[in-house]
Amino acid sequence: MRIELQHFSKRFGDTVVVSDMNLVVEEGEMIALLGPSGCGKTTTLFAISGVHRVDEGRITIGGRDVTRLPAQKRNVGVVFQSYALYPHMTARRNIGFPLAIRGMERRAADRAIDEMAELLEIRPLLERRPGELSGGQQQRVALARALVRRPDVLLLDEPLANLDARLRLDMRGEIRRIQRETHTTAILVTHDQVEAMSMCDRIAIMDRGRVVQIAAPAEMYERPASRFVASFLGSPPIAYLPAAATEGGLRVGDALVPWAGTAPRDTPLSIGVRPEDFGPDGPIRLAGTVAAVESHGREMLYAVDLALGARLRAIQPGIARARIGEAVAWGFDPARMLVFDGEGRRL
Amino acid sequence: MPNRLRSLMILGLIGIASLPLIVMLAFLVIDSFSASPPGTLIPDRFTLEHWRFLWQTLPGRPSIWTATANTFLFAGATGTLLVAISSTAGYALARLDLPFRAFFLGGVLVMHAFPTVTLIIAIFLVLQVTGLYNTLAGVVLVKTALNLPLGIWLMKGFYDTVPWEIEIAGVQDGASRFTVWRKLVLPQVRPGLAALGLFSVIDGWNEFILPQVLAPRSDVQVLSVYLAGLISDDSRFDFHLFKAVGLFYVLPVTLIYMIFQNRLMSIYGGGTKG
Known part of the structure; x- marks a missing residue:
């Protein structure tokens, strides 16, 4: 169901954790709350789930105002980073717990559990206890427990943080598949941009208790609102070069870069260049020396220390195109660069 | 073997150190089931007399x-x-x-x-x-x-x-x-x-x-x-x-x-x- 946060604020003592947050999650959509630790994303999640009291603002789920509703009555499924399975119960009883609490008849509950187990492919594990399950299996049980009661909303709090890299890749796809198949509105809290970009329809980036930008992953990557957002997306991250507005463009080191935007003359600006946009063939050339070359198998990763005093990274497919210590004049395409003002806002 | 010898020695020492307790405990059991003549600790006959409190109330x-x-x-x-x-x-x-x-x-x-x-x-x-x-x-x-x-x-x-x-x-x-x-x-x-x-x-x-x-x-x-x-x-x-x-x-x-x-x-x- 559609979730809406209006002017939501939350304090812990004197610390403002989230201030004046507005967010709409459409029915069936999966949205990521992405940000560094302490940005208020988990607090927001638990305010929606009903664990944290809302200090100011309103939260509605499917049009119903739940701001003052206790957690038990919100019909929200939560998956925790630690999975929070009940250690003394078998997987079957774990998944069945929300049904048992609602007084569902045993046979109907068993059918619902089996159906969920089928969807998550954990049928053979139902009689085991959490201690006898691997991390990935526990994750699936936790998901089944959150979904078995057909929640209005599914909340995922760093669900993949405790899994190893391989499993994480599998579970990303799995969670997305199950969310689609059950058509559940979902919010994913994460600090991992890859997770947010690959799993969600839209991303809300948070910084110090505020939403900085909400957009679809590709759009956010192409048109970040600020340096903060640009730095958060992409790995290896974007790098910045000092620039200044001049007649007909920007001055970057010795190069004159064509730019259609406007800024007062001689104000300090910066341009961001992503590693995939920098390489031996770009039209705007900058001189420097190669400081590092790393092979990532499919592609090579370079770090180039520029003569103008900054370091740019480059990703290029195929074999090594430069050696460490080699003097190069690599370039980038001005159409792909991002220009930011002194406060970090994109121009 | 020196390992074996060592643990034997340790056991022996512990045994000697706890001997008083063991003897006292043994006599707790023995004395409750036996009688000994005056002036000696060595019992000379078996008796259930001391357990009479189980079937009769003591005055x-x-x-x-x-x-x-x-x-x-x-x-x-x-x-x-x-x-x-x-x-x-x-x-x-x-x-x-x-x-x-x-x-x-x-x-x-x-x-x-x-x-x-x-x-x-x-x-x-x-x-x-x-x-x-x-x-x-x-x-x-x-x-x-x-x-x-x-x-x-x-x-x-x-x-x-x-x-x-x-x-x-x-x-x-x-x-x-x-x-x-x-x-x-x-x-x-x-x-x-x-x-x-x-x-x-x-x-x-x-x-x-x-x-x-x-x-x-x-x-x-x-x-x-x-x-x-x-x-x-x-x-x-x-x-x-x-x-x-x-x-x-x-x-x-x-x-x-x-x-x-x-x-x-x-x-x-x-x-x-x-």
Whole structure:
């Protein structure tokens, strides 16, 4: 169901954790709350789930105002980073717990559990206890427990943080598949941009208790609102070069870069260049020396220390195109660069 | 082989060091079943005479079975009460947003450090006024109250190890706070409950000073008071009888230790495997 946060604020003592947050999650959509630790994303999640009291603002789920509703009555499924399975119960009883609490008849509950187990492919594990399950299996049980009661909303709090890299890749796809198949509105809290970009329809980036930008992953990557957002997306991250507005463009080191935007003359600006946009063939050339070359198998990763005093990274497919210590004049395409003002806002 | 030799030597040393205790224990058993001529420790005949307290009431004493029943009642009731109160109070202090929580926590610690004996006159007066003097219920309440600080603190420690997320998950799953405690949290602290229960029953069984002072009347006497009565009576001094009753007194506790040995080991080892 559609979730809406209006002017939501939350304090812990004197610390403002989230201030004046507005967010709409459409029915069936999966949205990521992405940000560094302490940005208020988990607090927001638990305010929606009903664990944290809302200090100011309103939260509605499917049009119903739940701001003052206790957690038990919100019909929200939560998956925790630690999975929070009940250690003394078998997987079957774990998944069945929300049904048992609602007084569902045993046979109907068993059918619902089996159906969920089928969807998550954990049928053979139902009689085991959490201690006898691997991390990935526990994750699936936790998901089944959150979904078995057909929640209005599914909340995922760093669900993949405790899994190893391989499993994480599998579970990303799995969670997305199950969310689609059950058509559940979902919010994913994460600090991992890859997770947010690959799993969600839209991303809300948070910084110090505020939403900085909400957009679809590709759009956010192409048109970040600020340096903060640009730095958060992409790995290896974007790098910045000092620039200044001049007649007909920007001055970057010795190069004159064509730019259609406007800024007062001689104000300090910066341009961001992503590693995939920098390489031996770009039209705007900058001189420097190669400081590092790393092979990532499919592609090579370079770090180039520029003569103008900054370091740019480059990703290029195929074999090594430069050696460490080699003097190069690599370039980038001005159409792909991002220009930011002194406060970090994109121009 | 030098390893073997070393452990043999260590065993020998331990054996010699604990010899006095072993000899005393052996004589506790032997003396209760035998008689020896005057002037020697070596028994010369087998007799059940010292165990006569089991089938006949000793002059001026209550029946041993009344005392035994009283002891079971006393130990059982203090154990049950202590576990019931500590498991709820400990949870409240560990997890609930109580007013004066810090004050209660500090208070419990101070109470724990307070020596019981200094309170006994005050307690005696309270029981007199409330009419609980010379009743089992009175001593049970007092004993439980005095063990509560330890119990509450112990249970709080166990609750502190239960992850918060489990409780949040329970609330999110629709359970009330009470159901969360009863169905999700309590099973996680079962080792603590078992430890506290066992400790409390054994402690109650061994308790002497409180029943002696607060419930000396013969029909509410517990075994420890009964036993002490045997040697305080100078005119009918019977050491063999004392040893037999003593042996009878330690039997249940020994049994508890034998039965729950593994359980106790896992508790002291800090294991939480249900």
